Amino acid sequence: MKTRIFVTLKNGVLDPQGKAIHHALEGLGFDGLRDVRAGRLIELEHDDGVTRAEMEAMCQKLLANTVIENFEIEEN
């Protein structure tokens, strides 16, 4: 089984990486962008027995810094 975990910065947390990407895209001539936010994607390939609760624990303990980041778990 494959699961994707998305880790994004919470609203209000400054995102210098996203700002840099935004600026660079504008420099390349791409218009119409209002905001760019950078995050992480972690793809897990795992046995069927791994539960959603276990994956939430992985996020809480290691994959996300829940003080400043949100995470989403998308099971395929």
Place this chain on the structure above:
Amino acid sequence: MKTRIFVTLKNGVLDPQGKAIHHALEGLGFDGLRDVRAGRLIELEHDDGVTRAEMEAMCQKLLANTVIENFEIEEN
């Protein structure tokens, strides 16, 4: 409008960051993981007029290194 762009390493490209995460999760006692791959997530907030073709161009020119990375565009 919001669009998410997923940038992942191509199959066969070594992923030391994913390996490190895998190892760390095992060290924390999480079993049943077969593979972990690390990627990037870029969230764009943009005007309705920005086309998919433009977003593909952004990926080709800046957001992904297409020699070693794949990208996916998910429009919401």
